[in-house]
Amino acid sequence: MKILIVSDSHGRNQNLENVIEKVKPIDLCIHLGDFENSIDFMKDIIPCKLEIVSGNNDYYNNIERDKIITIGKYCLFLTHGHRYGVNYGTERIKEVAQQNGANIAVFGHTHCPLIDQSGSIWAINPGSISQPRQEGHIPTFIIMEIDSKGIAHFTLNYFK
Numbered sequence: 001m002k003i004l005i006v007s008d009s010h011g012r013n014q015n016l017e018n019v020i021e022k023v024k025p026i027d028l029c030i031h032l033g034d035f036e037n038s039i040d041f042m043k044d045i046i047p048c049k050l051e052i053v054s055g056n057n058d059y060y061n062n063i064e065r066d067k068i069i070t071i072g073k074y075c076l077f078l079t080h081g082h083r084y085g086v087n088y089g090t091e092r093i094k095e096v097a098q099q100n101g102a103n104i105a106v107f108g109h110t111h112c113p114l115i116d117q118s119g120s121i122w123a124i125n126p127g128s129i130s131q132p133r134q135e136g137h138i139p140t141f142i143i144m145e146i147d148s149k150g151i152a153h154f155t156l157n158y159f160k
Contacts, residue, residue: 003028003071003144007080007108008128010057011036015129015139017045019159023143028071032108032126033058033080055080055108066100072146074104081107081125090116090123097121104152113140115154124154 004026009016020026029046033055042050054063067078077097084093086109097105104122112134113127127133127140134140138158145153 001027001071001146003030003146005030005032005106005124005126005142005144006129007032007126008034008055008111009036009038009130010034010128011038012130013038013041013045015159016042019129019141019157020045020047022159023141023157030076030078030106032078032106034108037061039063051078053078053080056082068100068102071144072150072152074146074152075102076104076106077102078106081109086110086125090114094119094121094123113142113156115142115156117154127156129159 004023026048028048029050031052033053034057036057051069052063053067054061054065069076077100084096086093086107093105093107098121106124111128111131114125116123126142129139129141132139141157143155
């Protein structure tokens with residue numbers, strides 16, 4: 001199974017469209033918020049199921065702020081992250097994920113990618129597909145793949 005994880009597109013959808021073309025076929029797309037009223041556009045271009053949560057810049061919609069999904073043997077806590085202090089570390093978001101029965105916290109908001117598989121709760125952040133803040137300022141996304149043994153693998157990808 002191949003899952004595309006993105007965040008913080010901020011209505012600048014060309015990169016998202018290009019990334020989908022580059023990585024397809026995909027089985028699932030996860031968008032972690034700050035899509036800024038691009039839901040209809042995303043539904044038109046994403047060729048698979050879309051899981052989405054709203055971020056701090058997503059106004060006037062009915063999209064959930066947090067969501068729990070299961071992928072294989074993994075339970076993922078999806079959130080934008082702004083309500084859990086992710087700019088200051090992952091401790092709180094990992095606690096909340098664990099309280100919700102999840103073993104992976106998947107979030108955005110910081111615009112900086114992170115793959116932290118330490119401890120019992122993993123923290124995954126794809127960075128920003130359109131407004132990166134990490135050194136080099138190259139847009140990023142993550143591919144999560146579930147191999148034939150059911151093991152999850154995360155790959156950070158840069159998009160130029």
